[in-house]
Amino acid sequence: MSMIGKDLGTGLPSPSNSGLLEKLFKLSERKTNTKTEILAGLTSFLTMSYIIFVNPIILHDAGIPKEAALAATIYASVFCTLLMALWANFPVAVAPGMGLNAFFAYTVVLGHGLSWQTALGAVFISGIVFLLLTITGVRQKIVDGVPNILKSAIAVGIGLFIAFIGLKNAELVVANKATFVGLGDLTSKGPLLAIFGLIVAALLMAKRVKGSLLISILGTSILAMIVGFIGHPKAMGDVVSFSLPSLSDTFLAMDIMGAVKYGILSIIFSFTIVEMFDNLATLIGLSKKAGLSDENGKIHNLDRALQADAVGTIVSASLGSTALNAYVENATGISEGGRTGLTALTVGVLFFLTLIFAPLIYFIPSVATAPILILVGALMLTEIKHISFDDFTDVIPVFLTIVLMPLTFSIAQGLAFGFISYTLLKLFTGKKDQIHWIMYFVSAAFIINFIMGGH
Template identity: 40%
Template sequence: MKNYFEFSERKTSYKQEFIGGLTTFLSMAYILVVNPLVLSESGMDKGAVFTATAITAIIGSLLIGILANYPIGIAPSIGLNSFFTYSVVLGMGIRWEVALTGVFISGILFVLLSVLKVREKIINVIPKDLKYAIAGGIGFFVAFIGLKNAKIIVGSDATFVALGDFTSGPTALALFGFIITSVMLVRGIRGGIFYGMVISSIVGMIVGIIDKPTSIIGSIPSLEPTFGVVFSELPNVFTPDLIVVIFTFLFVGFFDTAGTLIAVASQAGILKDNKIPNAGPALLADSSSSVIGSILGTSTTASFIESTAGIAAGARTGFASIVISGFFLLSLLFSPLLSVVTSEITSPALIIVGAMMVAEVRHIDWTKLDIAIPAFTTIIMMPLTFSVATGIALGFIMYPVTMIALKKHREVHPIMYILFVTFITYFIYIS
């Protein structure tokens, strides 16, 4: 097992991988609660979606761990499930069964692009400075998510964002978790992020901010309401509206996963010669998960950026993904315990992980404006648009522009020009 997962090369251990895997699971366990809530508003059965979400996460995380040796958790995307419900079903009036079939087809296209190594080729030709910008931008984005979820930062009509109410119990608990976790990490305590979550959970239950679970074991809801509906709806998919929907699922899922892989590989120290090792198997695992998830009854999957919390806690290999899968399996039986893992508990981890990831921007050559402007655009637009994919797209549009301005057009890979045209067309269409 140690040889297969390269424990020696990546300087890790079973304990380190277990704590890292558990930390990632706790950071992304909210999807088991949020995904059924969001998709149920489209008319889907909440219980069936819960089971589909858990099983998809189990299979997806196992695939990427075993095939690609990456410490990443895969589950239904929190952004794409919102797009599925609010834009496609409620906004466009498309039945959820047909929309789910659109997810299935986009997943098949993902698999084909992965097998043909198109996705891997695109990721590997991204200039190294933009790779570091993606990792740093995701760091800001992750931290912003943590600050928002903890209500440390709230919306404001006057200034768009403002400080939240620090006297509020949940916000105070998140601040406590942030401080205690920071202290442990600064003092060099490995696994400080995980221990911070545990301590915050206990304190939250003691002071009454977090409800104690009413039971430990719960029943597993049936998949029958959603399982396999995509096959009966295939003839209804090929309409102009659904083609646009399929392309959007494809576009956002592609670059969300690309950004996550780049960020994870960079943070874990396994990015080599500006290339991501085992990118092909990792992308195949991700795309296969979308196909499986749509058949079971859930929206498009993605490699979760919360995996960086597990890496910060010590995860370095695919064994951590096996641990993640194991806890998702247990969650099917012990779902009532998930009520303890609230946003106040996971937010401090996301803020701290964001701080760690932002360090990658030090590798960018900020003295060259032809590099600095596209890099800065990528970084700043991720949190401001609340989308990893949009930040990447806008940065990739600016990169050929600045290079052409300096007559360095021959240094730009042809694929980057293709992406340039594709992104501009996409933004014109959705405007």
């Protein structure tokens, strides 16, 4: 048994916990100490810090100025992570969600043709919806009503969608008039750099090196400068800045009325569904791993964690970023002994300190972040092990959910076909006892959206 954070003579939590931290985070009660929590926070930060570079590039694809996107990413992450630490006392850091940012940029803005301001308005409204559903307890009931196979299929489908975007950004997959898609030119610098980054990241992950994704991003960017694929900073001042990046282009820029006029069902509903399943499942899994559930399976302060997430999404949209998620990478910090909000507090402080390196974002090419998208997509594929292929009325909805997300370049379309086909197949094969009432509501909403011309 690991002795990290314990007195070697007694095996009990170290008595070095300060009075304030003990009072705030109940360290002794959760059998941990200050040193263990801080080291756990550092571990979580290293494994999820790639989002600092990846999210602004995705948001920039949607038209958001890169500096403001970077600032919004960091400030939103700091705010909600501190809320998770001090309000919920959870060892979980929060940041703009992978999948949700892709949905925002590539489905809502580029796919539907909405302005990024209107899309932010939809995120803002969805945050309010999350908060109301959480406070009333409806959020938990809705998630409980969706069959587990569809929850797993959603995760797998989003993973393939993210990986497809990564392959596209790496120019490993390109448009082809004859076959729609084809293989890119593997002799050009862009794809070769992306392959290099993919190999480096995969090898480091296989060896369980902390910060492997961040190392890959920085290493590939440096190599890109060396081979002349991108420019390079002329002085150290180009990399380290003592002026904080500005939020002026995105702060309170969301167009709430534009989102409402476009249609609640088509965009806000999709945001709500995607965020709801992903975040709640992650929070439950992480809290169980941290031993925060009692003998009856009840997770202490889960309601506060969900409230923190909802408020964080509202703030994130106000700053200029997308909906927030608890990152599964927090499992690395929890494995190192993180049990309280002090772990999250450490991550929040480290996120804030990265602001001084904000100019680095201008020297990170998309071929350096593309491998990370591919690997994150690959990791999400593991959810397929929870899907049973014995029942044909399960297989078809699962298949449609997974395959239509990347093929239609839309998470919402995959969701729609998955939910509708599940409900109809179960209903017309005499298995209506397997349909929760919420599935009728969700399927009807998607059908109405199609009739109204939603995409």
